[in-house]
Amino acid sequence: MNQRKPLKELNLLDKFLFDEAMDDPENVKTMLDIILSQNTNLKHPPQTEKEQRTSTDNRQIRLDVYAIDEDDVIYEAEAQKENTHNLPKRSRLYQGIIDSKLLPPGVIDFNLLNEVLIVLIMPFDLFGYGLYRYTFHMRCEEVPELKLDDGATRIFLNTRGKHPELVSLELIELLKYMEHSTDEVSEVCKSERIQEMHRRICQIKASEKTEVKYMQTWEERILLKQEGGKEMLEKLIKKKLEKNLSVEQIAEMLEIDILKVENIIKEIHNEK
Structure with a gap:
């Protein structure tokens, strides 16, 4: 039986809440400031679900959060609940397409070329060393202390790290809060910035407009799974096309193969 997790029970690692929360520049700034131990001044409002493609023949990507600061440094952040066993190479593709x-x-x-920082936040240890944070730069194999200063940084964050002495307490609190975005976790955080973020997250969870959006997204997926018919699928895809969503966005939202979406779109156009 399909059961919808209530909006109020979602955590920041849940894609829907992460996207909604990161529409707010203050949440993006707080997250980046704590992760990078800096004061980030965003140049423009952050973009969520930003599409990137080098050409129509190449794979499109959709960035969870894309932001640029006053020094023209570009940030791309992702919340990744499941280990898809391809995250290192996925981050490489993201890096390449952003650079292009x-x-x-x-x-x-x-x-x-701008400096680019890609951040992936996960509730699992991708590399197995028990760290909260893994930061990668290009380095020389023959001279390990020689860093290739190409302006590219990739950071993988593990909410379940075991070496608190290597990172700040505030980062640990942020990671715990992202996995469990609750009053209980917020209350024990010493960080006032995280407590303020929690107040903003509570406003999102209490929003009737957000609740309706969340319910619609869930209902579409359930209807598709229950009925599974081509007619229902066509109706849903038509609605998404009317909102100018891309093929990849539609496929991800409906949890079906991109090729299947493309074929149905062709049929829809042929019917006209």
Whole structure:
């Protein structure tokens, strides 16, 4: 039996709540400030579910949170609940596609490339060393202390780390709060920034508009699974197309294969 998890019980690692929360620049700033131990001043409001593609022949990606600060540093953050066993290479693809969009045609000075930080937040230890944080830069194999200063950083965060002495207490509190976004966890946090974030998250969970959006998203998936018919699928895809959603967004929202979505869209166009 399909049961919808109440909106009030969602955590920040749940995709729906993460996307809704990161529409708020203050939540993005708080998250980045704590993770990176810095003061992040965003240049523009963050974008959630930002699409990126190098060409129509290549795979499109959808970035959970895309932000740029006043120093033109680009941040991309993802909440990843499941270990898909492809996250290192997935982060490599994200890095490459983001980089490919940064220089306008004709620019020959590669030093103008922005710094890019990709952050993945997970409730599991991807590398098995028991750390809260794994930070990767390019380094020379022959001279390990020689860093390739290419401006690219990839950070993998594990909410269940076991070495608190290697990171700040506030980061540990943030990671615990992202996995369990509750009053109980917030109350024991010493960080005022996390407590303030929790107040904003509570407002999202109490929003009638957000509740309706969440329910609609859930109902569409359940109807599709229960009826499974082509007619129902066509109706749902038509609605998504009317909202100018991409093929990949539709496939992810309806939890079906991209190729199947593309074929149905072709049939819809042929019917006109």
